[in-house]
Amino acid sequence: MPNLPKRSKIHPLAYGGAVLTAVILLGLAMLLLQWSGRQSLAQAATLTPLPVTVIPAPTETPLIITPTGIMPATPTSAPILPPGVMAVGAYVKVSNTGGAGVRIRHDATTDSLTQFIAMDEEVFEVIGGPVEKNAFTWWQLAAPYDKNRTGWAAQEYLTLIDLPTPTP
Numbered sequence: 001m002p003n004l005p006k007r008s009k010i011h012p013l014a015y016g017g018a019v020l021t022a023v024i025l026l027g028l029a030m031l032l033l034q035w036s037g038r039q040s041l042a043q044a045a046t047l048t049p050l051p052v053t054v055i056p057a058p059t060e061t062p063l064i065i066t067p068t069g070i071m072p073a074t075p076t077s078a079p080i081l082p083p084g085v086m087a088v089g090a091y092v093k094v095s096n097t098g099g100a101g102v103r104i105r106h107d108a109t110t111d112s113l114t115q116f117i118a119m120d121e122e123v124f125e126v127i128g129g130p131v132e133k134n135a136f137t138w139w140q141l142a143a144p145y146d147k148n149r150t151g152w153a154a155q156e157y158l159t160l161i162d163l164p165t166p167t168p
Contacts, residue, residue, distance in 0.1 A: 083162060086139065090126045092158040094118045102158075104151035108138035115151040123161065130155070 086092065094102050101119040105112040108131035118124070118141075127150070128140030136154040143149035 084160060086126065086130075086155065086158070086160050088126050088128060091144075091161040091163060092124055092126060092139070092141070093161055094120050094122045094124075094153070094157060095159040096157050102153050104141065104149070104153050106151060108133050108140070108152040110134045110136070112152070116149060118149075118153065124153075124158075128152075 097120055099120060101117040103114045104116050104118050106115055108129070111134075123144065124141035125144050126139050127142045129138055129152070131138040131152070136156065138152045139155055139158065140152050141150065141158075
């Protein structure tokens with residue numbers, strides 16, 4: 001006879017214990033369901049219904065825009081200056097510095113701090129002035145490409161840029 005592996009034997013009482021445990025658990029579950037059903041029925045009998053408020057769902061409100069007329073464009077005209085006159089609104093370029101540039105100062109005086117140095121041919125818009133101080137005529141300038149580059153420069157180092165007069 002060939003050598004067969006031994007099977008482990010389960011004791012017959014183990015089967016009986018498993019069946020008994022299953023029956024007990026099933027009985028407990030049924031009792032629990034019955035008990036919870038009684039509780040909810042008893043509670044339902046004592047509860048009073050609350051009033052219900054029905055709130056309609058929101059709907060889209062159309063927005064009606066009524067035209068009030070077209071506003072005419074406000075004409076903005078460039079300041080018209082006589083030729084060769086330096087004034088607020090004119091454009092100037094730095095010149096006559098021999099390549100060293102001009103000191104753009106915080107205030108219109110030689111005692112003021114230098115904000116930066118503007119080099120020859122650099123263009124600025126005149127936004128203030130003239131101020132006569134320290135034997136110079138000072139103009140407040142702003143770079144059209146960078147409004148942070150503003151300050152005062154002596155007229156001696158500025159040349160007016162003649163722009164063509166706009167025709168209406």
